[in-house]
Amino acid sequence: xxxxxxxxxxxxxxxxxxxxxxxxxxxxxxxxxxxxxxxxxxxxxxxxxxxxxxxxxxxxxxxxxxxxxxxxxxxxxxxxxxxxxxxxxxxxxxxxxxxxxxxxxxxxxxxxxxxxxxxxxxxxxxxxxxxxxxxxxxxxxxxxxxxxxxxxxxxxxxxxxxxxxxxxxxxxxxxxxxxxxxxxxxxxxxxxxxxxxxxxxxxxxxxxxxxxxxxxxxxxxxxxxxxxxxxxxxxxxxxxxxxxxxxxxxxxxxxxxxxxxxxxxxx
Amino acid sequence: xxxxxxxxxxxxxxxxxxxxxxxxxxxxxxxxxxxxxxxxxxxxxxxxxxxxxxxxxxxxxxxxxxxxxxxxxxxxxxxxxxxxxxxxxxxxxxxxxxxxxxxxxxxxxxxxxxxxxxxxxxxxxxxxxxxxxxxxxxxxxxxxxxxxxxxxxxxxxxxxxxxxxxxxxxxxxxxxxxxxxxxxxxxxxxxxxxxxxxxxxxxxxxxxxxxxxxxxxxxxxxxxxxxxxxxxxxxxxxxxxxxxxxxxxxxxxxxxxxxxxxxxxxx
Numbered sequence: 001x002x003x004x005x006x007x008x009x010x011x012x013x014x015x016x017x018x019x020x021x022x023x024x025x026x027x028x029x030x031x032x033x034x035x036x037x038x039x040x041x042x043x044x045x046x047x048x049x050x051x052x053x054x055x056x057x058x059x060x061x062x063x064x065x066x067x068x069x070x071x072x073x074x075x076x077x078x079x080x081x082x083x084x085x086x087x088x089x090x091x092x093x094x095x096x097x098x099x100x101x102x103x104x105x106x107x108x109x110x111x112x113x114x115x116x117x118x119x120x121x122x123x124x125x126x127x128x129x130x131x132x133x134x135x136x137x138x139x140x141x142x143x144x145x146x147x148x149x150x151x152x153x154x155x156x157x158x159x160x161x162x163x164x165x166x167x168x169x170x171x172x173x174x175x176x177x178x179x180x181x182x183x184x185x186x187x188x189x190x191x192x193x194x195x196x197x198x199x200x201x202x203x204x205x206x207x208x209x210x211x212x213x214x215x216x217x218x219x220x221x222x223x224x225x226x227x228x229x230x231x232x233x234x235x236x237x238x239x240x241x242x243x244x245x246x247x248x249x250x251x252x253x254x255x256x257x258x259x260x261x262x263x264x265x266x267x
Numbered sequence: 268x269x270x271x272x273x274x275x276x277x278x279x280x281x282x283x284x285x286x287x288x289x290x291x292x293x294x295x296x297x298x299x300x301x302x303x304x305x306x307x308x309x310x311x312x313x314x315x316x317x318x319x320x321x322x323x324x325x326x327x328x329x330x331x332x333x334x335x336x337x338x339x340x341x342x343x344x345x346x347x348x349x350x351x352x353x354x355x356x357x358x359x360x361x362x363x364x365x366x367x368x369x370x371x372x373x374x375x376x377x378x379x380x381x382x383x384x385x386x387x388x389x390x391x392x393x394x395x396x397x398x399x400x401x402x403x404x405x406x407x408x409x410x411x412x413x414x415x416x417x418x419x420x421x422x423x424x425x426x427x428x429x430x431x432x433x434x435x436x437x438x439x440x441x442x443x444x445x446x447x448x449x450x451x452x453x454x455x456x457x458x459x460x461x462x463x464x465x466x467x468x469x470x471x472x473x474x475x476x477x478x479x480x481x482x483x484x485x486x487x488x489x490x491x492x493x494x495x496x497x498x499x500x501x502x503x504x505x506x507x508x509x510x511x512x513x514x515x516x517x518x519x520x521x522x523x524x525x526x527x528x529x530x531x532x533x534x
Contacts (some may be wrong), residue, residue, distance in 0.1 A: 174465050178461055181460075185449035194445055197445065199489070224465060
């Protein structure tokens with residue numbers, strides 16, 4: 001019998017995290033460990049940490065902070081007692097001076113004593129709640145990536161961090177749009193309610209059919225696009241701020257935590 | 268010093284109800300006793316009561332039942348210990364066989380031992396919450412009545428009760444529409460979230476500029492109309508069902524209760 005890092009009572013989240021750590025899974029985490037909170041990750045040198053923390057607080061819909069490590073410690077015990085941010089994501093983007101320099105499946109060799117990790121809420125949590133409530137999500141039905149767009153809306157600048165808000169888009173009938181707003185508003189720590197619906201040009205999106213990430217959306221007659229603040233925003237902002245060093249997840253390759261989405265439902 | 272029906276520690280709701288009972292106030296109750304729940308009223312003979320109760324349960328967004336009296340008892344102690352449904356509304360509509368036969372300010376002379384009173388939630392509660400949250404409501408700003416429309420949507424028929432859903436309309440910018448959906452969804456016992464937004468023809472409204480009640484709406488560029496199930500629906504349904512006898516409030520002339528709107532906020 002093979003020895004695994006987790007006990008025989010391991011949760012689905014622990015089992016998948018062990019698979020990822022062992023290099024057995026380097027794909028997107030969509031749909032894995034249903035019910036468990038997945039998170040965006042940002043790793044920065046400590047001398048950028050306080051500024052980034054303040055930026056997150058000032059832009060909480062795009063950057064809802066879930067947990068923060070202490071400098072040099074790769075653990076985030078509040079999200080999983082054995083969690084290791086150097087090894088537990090399927091794919092990392094590594095940035096030097098604001099430009100991506102490599103993509104990795106393990107960043108142990110790059111780890112430094114001055115690095116701080118930030119975990120931010122992710123829309124997978126509210127997507128699970130939408131599906132549970134019977135609200136269909138087109139890109140998931142079609143096995144595609146969610147469409148995201150860089151808007152014309154400035155984030156609240158903090159120190160060296162500034163840039164435009166990135167949004168994700170999901171389209172619904174009016175009745176399902178209302179349900180989607182109701183449901184996502186109850187997850188304020190994972191982006192919450194949308195920031196806009198309807199005319200994309202109102203938020204500086206010139207052409208809804210050409211997202212920055214994701215393929216062409218499939219918006220049908222009678223459907224309305226809804227736009228949520230997106231956890232890709234920090235990556236966009238980091239490209240502007242140009243910290244000497246930074247690591248994030250690759251889009252869709254999230255940190256799977258031991259916490260339940262339900263714990264992040266308000267009221 | 269004048270003797271009043273209420274004690275020296277009377278609440279704003281009790282003071283206004285005493286004024287109404289004494290005939291000193293026969294106008295709409297909009298904005299009176301802020302924070303206190305106002306309710307729609309339907310009074311029916313007991314042999315129509317069970318069917319109406321089931322109709323309300325089947326159509327809870329339009330007919331959210333708050334309280335029900337016992338036959339012959341004009342009190343609703345759960346809404347106010349001294350409350351008297353025969354005297355405490357500023358204006359009543361009296362129906363015989365489904366047609367309005369008179370308008371009254373006191374129905375004591377019409378009271379019978381077989382009558383049952385139903386109090387239903389009212390949008391004033393969520394309007395107060397919207398205003399408290401800084402979401403402006405155009406018709407209130409302009410001192411007008413809310414626009415209501417008979418839709419093409421059938422209520423769920425129960426026994427002799429059937430008819431079209433009536434909706435109220437409020438128009439907002441996209442950002443405020445999202446806030447309005449968030450906030451009203453937290454008041455499921457006072458109509459809850461809207462049932463539709465956007466194209467009025469989707470719900471069988473031919474011309475948004477000609478509401479059934481209220482004046483022409485003032486919908487500005489970039490604004491979206493939101494439609495809520497409306498407490499006028501039972502009056503429309505009663506016109507179809509043609510009970511031998513029925514009393515309701517006149518539109519806007521509501522029952523002011525001792526309960527707080529906040530008690531009806533969910534979560």
